[in-house]
Amino acid sequence: MKKLRLGVIFGSRSVEHEVSVITAVQLMKNVDRTKYDVVPVYIDKNGRWLTGPKLEFIETYRNLDLVQKNEAYPLLASPDIKLLARSSSEAQQSLGSLDAAIICCHGTLGEDGTVQGLLELANIPYQGPGVLGSAVCMDKIITKQVLASARLPILPYEWFTAKDWKEHKQDVLKKLLSHSYPLYVKPANLGSSVGITKATDQKSLLYAIEVALHFDRRVVVEEEAPDCIELNVSVLGFQDLKASVLEQPVKHDEILSYADKYQRGGGKKSGMASLDRRIPAPVSPTLSAKVQEAAKTAFTYCDCSGVVRIDFFANPTTEEFWINEINTIPGSMSFYLWQASGMPYSKLIDELVRVALERKKTQEGWTRSIATNILKK
Numbered sequence: 382m383k384k385l386r387l388g389v390i391f392g393s394r395s396v397e398h399e400v401s402v403i404t405a406v407q408l409m410k411n412v413d414r415t416k417y418d419v420v421p422v423y424i425d426k427n428g429r430w431l432t433g434p435k436l437e438f439i440e441t442y443r444n445l446d447l448v449q450k451n452e453a454y455p456l457l458a459s460p461d462i463k464l465l466a467r468s469s470s471e472a473q474q475s476l477g478s479l480d481a482a483i484i485c486c487h488g489t490l491g492e493d494g495t496v497q498g499l500l501e502l503a504n505i506p507y508q509g510p511g512v513l514g515s516a517v518c519m520d521k522i523i524t525k526q527v528l529a530s531a532r533l534p535i536l537p538y539e540w541f542t543a544k545d546w547k548e549h550k551q552d553v554l555k556k557l558l559s560h561s562y563p564l565y566v567k568p569a570n571l572g573s574s575v576g577i578t579k580a581t582d583q584k585s586l587l588y589a590i591e592v593a594l595h596f597d598r599r600v601v602v603e604e605e606a607p608d609c610i611e612l613n614v615s616v617l618g619f620q621d622l623k624a625s626v627l628e629q630p631v632k633h634d635e636i637l638s639y640a641d642k643y644q645r646g647g648g649k650k651s652g653m654a655s656l657d658r659r660i661p662a663p664v665s666p667t668l669s670a671k672v673q674e675a676a677k678t679a680f681t682y683c684d685c686s687g688v689v690r691i692d693f694f695a696n697p698t699t700e701e702f703w704i705n706e707i708n709t710i711p712g713s714m715s716f717y718l719w720q721a722s723g724m725p726y727s728k729l730i731d732e733l734v735r736v737a738l739e740r741k742k743t744q745e746g747w748t749r750s751i752a753t754n755i756l757k758k
Contacts, residue, residue, distance in 0.1 A: 387417040387734065388482040388505070390496060392424040395488035396575050396596070399442075404713055405485040406439045407654070411716070411726040417734075420479060422456060423448070424491070430456040476500075481737045482507040483730070484710055488571060492710045493519035506741035508733040510709050514684035518707040521569050521601045524683065531682040533675055534703045536694070538603035540569065543594050557586065563605050566590055568597035606694035606703055612662050614672055615690045615715040616680045617729070619736045619743075624673035625718040627664065631657035654713040660721045668700045679704055687736050688729065690715045 391405030392398055402423075409419050421436035426445065435441045441448055456476065482505050486492050492509075494516035500507045509515060517523050522540045529535060537560060541553045557564065566589035568576040576596040578589035586602075593600045611632070615625040662669070676691040690711035695702035714733075716726040724732075 382416075384416060384418050385480040385734065386420055386478055387412065388420045388422045388476070388479040389485060390422040390424070390482055390491075390507075391485040392426070393486045393489075393491035393496070394424070394426055394428050395486065395490055395492075396571065397487035398426055400712055401485055401487045401491065402442050403439070404487065404710075406437065407713055407716070408483065408485060408726075408730065409437045412730055413727045416731070422476075422482070424486070424496075428490075432456045476503050476505060479505050481505065481734050483733055483737070484509050485714070487710055487712065488575075489519075493570065506737035508687035508737045510683070510685045510687065510689075511740075514686070515709055518683050518685065518689075518709045519570055520599075521567060521706060522599060524707055525601075527682055528679060528704055531678060533679055533682075534701070536603045536606055536703045536705075538601055540599060540601045542600075543598040546590065546594065546600070554583075557602055558583070560602070560604050562586075564589075564602050565605065566593050567601045567603070568593045569599035569601055570597050606696070608696050608698065609694040609703075610662075610664075610697060611705075612664065612672055612693040612695050612702070613690055613715075613718070614676045614693070615688060615711065615718040616676050616685070617688045617719070617732060617736075619686045619739050622677045622680060624676055625715070625722045626660060627662040627669050627672060628718060628721075629659040629662040629664075631659065654717050658717075660718070664695065664697050665700065668695060668697065668702070671700070672702055675702070675704065679707060683707055685709060686740055687733055688714055688719075690718070 389405050389409055391401045393401065395401065405421070405423075409421065412419050419437065421432060421434075423431045423436045425431060425448070431448075436448070476499075482500060484491065484496055484500075484507055486496055490496070492515060494512040497507065497509065497515050498512045501512065510518065517527055525535050525538060539556050539560070541556075545553055562581050564580045564586060566578050566580055566586065576593050578585070578592050580586035580589045590600060590602075611630050613628050613630060617623050617625070672693055672695065675693075679691055680689055685707070687709070688711065690708040692705040692708070693702050694705055714726075714729065716729055719729045720726065
C-alpha cells in the first residue's frame, strides 16, 4: 500500500513555540514509517515556513538562528504545486504535496484557527477542530460562554478589556472585588499557564492584571474552586468519541505552572509527558465517569475533533467539578493518557490521521458552490 505523505506542522509565532517543537519531535519519533512519509513543517518565530529532514530531530533546535540559516528550506504554502513548482524536488516542498497534516502548534497563530484556515483553503485534511472550534477553545471567555450554554459547570468569573481597564478602572475593580479571594487572573488567549497569576489581595490583583495585559487585550478573572484537585482527561474522535483515563497533575507551585509542565524532570525533552502526575487519578469511579461524560459534551458543543485535553477542577469529597479549559492541541498530544488507556502512541497517530481523512470526506459531501448565470451577459 502506498504510504501517505504526512505533514507535521509546528512552531509558529507563539510563547509556546519551544513546547510545540517538543510535541512535534515526539510525534515524528513515534510515527509508523511503514505507513507514512513524514514531512516536518516548521514555522519559525518570524513566521517563515520551512521544511527539511533535519527538522525531525530535537538537536536541530539547540540554536534557532542556525535552524533558519542552515538546516531547512522554504516551504511553498500553496496547494497548487503545478503552478508554483519549478522542479520535482521543489514540488515536494509544497503544502500541496501533503496527503494529510497533524498540527502540533500550541497557542496563538497555530492552535487558534489560523493554520486551520490555511489548510482548509489548501484542501489538506488535518486532525484537529476546524477554524471555529479552534478559535472558540483558544479564547477562555468564549469557551466559558459556550460551556455555560451547554449547562456545564464553570467557576464564577468576570472579564474585561484593556480599554475597560484604562478608562473605567474603578468600575472594573468594583465588579472584581464582589468575588472572594483568591482570584486567578489570566490572559484570554494563551496556554501553558503563561501570564496566569494568583491574587490574594487588591495589591496582588492589580499586579496580576498588569501581567495579563502584557499578553492580551482581554483578561479573565475567576474564583478558586473550593477544596479541589486538578483533573485532566483526553477525548479522541470526530463523530464517535472516546475518553481516556483521568490524571491528576501534581503541582509544585500555587498554580500548575509552566515550570511544572515543561521544566521538571525530562521536561526540556519530553514536554507535558514529563509532568508529575497520578494516573489513574485517585477519585471514585462515579466522579471519573461524570468527568468523562462532561468532557465529551464539551468536545461536542465546542465542535472539536482529533485529540483534545480538557482540564477540570474537582472536589473528591463532594464530587462537584468545574471545567477549567479545553486544549485542542494538547502538549505531547496527551499520548501518555492514551498509553494508560491501552493505546500506544503509534496507534494514536493512526487515529489522528483517520480523523483527518474522515473530516475531509465528510466535507467533500457538502455543496460548496452552485451553478449560476449572474455573471453572464
